Amino acid sequence: MKGLLQKDFRLMVKQSSFFSTIGFVAVIFASVVKDTSFIISYLTFIGFMFTLSTINYDEFDNGNAFLFSLPITRRGYVMEKYGFGLIMGGVCWLFGTLIALISGQVRGTNSIQDTLGIALVFFPVMLLILEMMIPFQLKFGGEKGRIAAIVMAGIVFIVFLGAAKIAETMHVDLNGLLNRLETMDERVLGVLVAAVSVAGLLLSGRISVSIMEKKEF
Amino acid sequence: MLKIEHLKKTYDNFSLDCSMEVQPGCVTGLVGQNGAGKSTTFKAILGLIKMDGGKVTILGKDIKEFTVKDRQKLGVVLSDSGFSGYLDVKDVVSVLGNLYETFDPLFFRKQAQKFGLPMNKKIKEFSTGMKAKLKVLAAISHRAKLLVLDEPTVGLDVVARDELLEGLRDFMEEEEDRSILISSHISSDLETLCDDLYMIHEGRIILHEDTDVLLSDYALLKVNESQYAALDKQHILRQKKENFGYCCLTNQRQYYLENYPKIAIEKGTVDEVITMMIRGVEK
Structure with a gap:
């Protein structure tokens, strides 16, 4: 796995101009936009999405055939992709939180507590998006993977909408449920979101391994 | 070293049923037309495609039980696949160093210099010949026991081909129990390098002969x-x-x-x- 991480980090370093642009955009946002929490979600999302771009690099020019002839396993490959995503997402999240904190303090727009609270919510939410996208990317590859993920997100939305309608006809008070979530202790809510995120990570990882093990190159 | 027993793979318009063997210390060639089943055989050996039947034993171990450690003993060249074009040779050295316990960076750098491979240039900017040399170099620089080479000399000029074949001969001379399975469209490469040849046609082995016998008899x-x-x-x-x-x-x-x-x-x-x-x- 060390070799694969090495490869992905080196591929990423080659995109230094992309990094500079992202950093520049983040700093501009921090000095212009009032709600600095956007910087955290923006940078964390970009960080997580780097792992998808490395999957694209691996597939380019039938590169996977050679890659999987090297001393790696398909399971190891999947684990590396999630690991790389977590490292990149984590680093970008820290960077984004730092910028948001500094900007919030200098401009007096957000308190430290507010910014940290938002940052702690954004990380698992962005992680959930990554967890959803990696299996699609592995199954369908580049462009098709993104389209499939968007379609899937639409289906999930429709399912939720349908479930809400059914709940309404069965006289289940969804608004009350949501209100209870809002008034729930922040720490409990945090643990709940983190638990969903970790469960999602395990499920997504399992699906990805099964996709990769069926793939032929 | 490598034993393939009735390796079966079926596609819509093609079916493979291949049996062959590579002996320790030998270079074995696999020849055949485009679409005869060479690459399918190579991919099955390397676990890149699923077999529909048969058995592949590499270094005395069933391919299904092959571990990451076992894979370190293989050196692979695939005709249509290689390192990401966005990496440079320096990156490749670092990646290989982390993948293979026995990777020899000194040997790699020395050979890269000999082959005229620039260390800091992106692979996608390499000529076809340079890419082919890099692939072979990556395969022979970690003291592999068995090389599996699918069309390693494709697109090379005569001089570059000669350099590569020389590199493969040196590889064989370093340790006597090393082996190579190689496919090539250029029969002169095989005539000078291989101890024996298998001929594959429409997914079946139609001839197996020692190269010396083939050329003399x-x-x-x-x-x-x-x-x-x-x-x-x-x-x-x-x-x-x-x-x-x-x-x-x-x-x-x-x-x-x-x-x-x-x-x-x-x-x-x-x-x-x-x-x-x-x-x-x-x-």
């Missing part, structure tokens, strides 16, 4: 109608109708030289044997 007999009628056909493997009469492939050149001094007998080359084995008909 195989021959083409060019005969007219009357000579053909009088010919002892027990050693004729394939025959083909030509304008002048018949062209016949034999693996008993000496027999026909001694018994039919008046007929035209040409020494067999790998290309000619392939052509006759595929286009000719069994007598």
Whole structure:
């Protein structure tokens, strides 16, 4: 796995101009936009999405055939992709939180507590998006993977909408449920979101391994 | 070293059923037309595609039980796949160093210099020849026991091909139990490098012969109608109708030289044997 991480980090370093642009955009946002929490979600999302771009690099020019002839396993490959995503997402999240904190303090727009609270919510939410996208990317590859993920997100939305309608006809008070979530202790809510995120990570990882093990190159 | 027993793979318009063996200390060639099943065989050996049946044993171990550690003993070149073009050779050194415990960076750098591979240039900017050299170099720089090389010399000029083949000979000389399985369209490469050759056609092995025997005992007999009628056909493997009469492939050149001094007998080359084995008909 060390070799694969090495490869992905080196591929990423080659995109230094992309990094500079992202950093520049983040700093501009921090000095212009009032709600600095956007910087955290923006940078964390970009960080997580780097792992998808490395999957694209691996597939380019039938590169996977050679890659999987090297001393790696398909399971190891999947684990590396999630690991790389977590490292990149984590680093970008820290960077984004730092910028948001500094900007919030200098401009007096957000308190430290507010910014940290938002940052702690954004990380698992962005992680959930990554967890959803990696299996699609592995199954369908580049462009098709993104389209499939968007379609899937639409289906999930429709399912939720349908479930809400059914709940309404069965006289289940969804608004009350949501209100209870809002008034729930922040720490409990945090643990709940983190638990969903970790469960999602395990499920997504399992699906990805099964996709990769069926793939032929 | 490598044993393939009835390796089966079926696609819509193609089915493979291949058996072959690579002995320790030997270079074995796999030849055949495009689409004959060479790459499918290589991919199955490497676990890149699922087998529909049969058994592949590498270094005494079933491919299904092959571990990451076992894979370190293999060196692989694939004709249509390699390192990401966005990496440079320096990156490749670092990646290989982390993947193979026995990777020799000094050897790699020395050979890269010898092959004229720039360390800081992106691979996608390399010429076809440079890419091919890098692939072979990556395969031979971690003290592998078995090299699996699918068309390693494709797109190379004569000098570059010679350099690569020299590198492979050096690889074989370093340790006596090393082996190579190689496929190539360039039969002269195989004639000079391989100890034995397998010929594959439409997914089946149609010939297996020691290269020395193939070059010394195989021959083409060019005969007219009357000579053909009088010919002892027990050693004729394939025959083909030509304008002048018949062209016949034999693996008993000496027999026909001694018994039919008046007929035209040409020494067999790998290309000619392939052509006759595929286009000719069994007598």
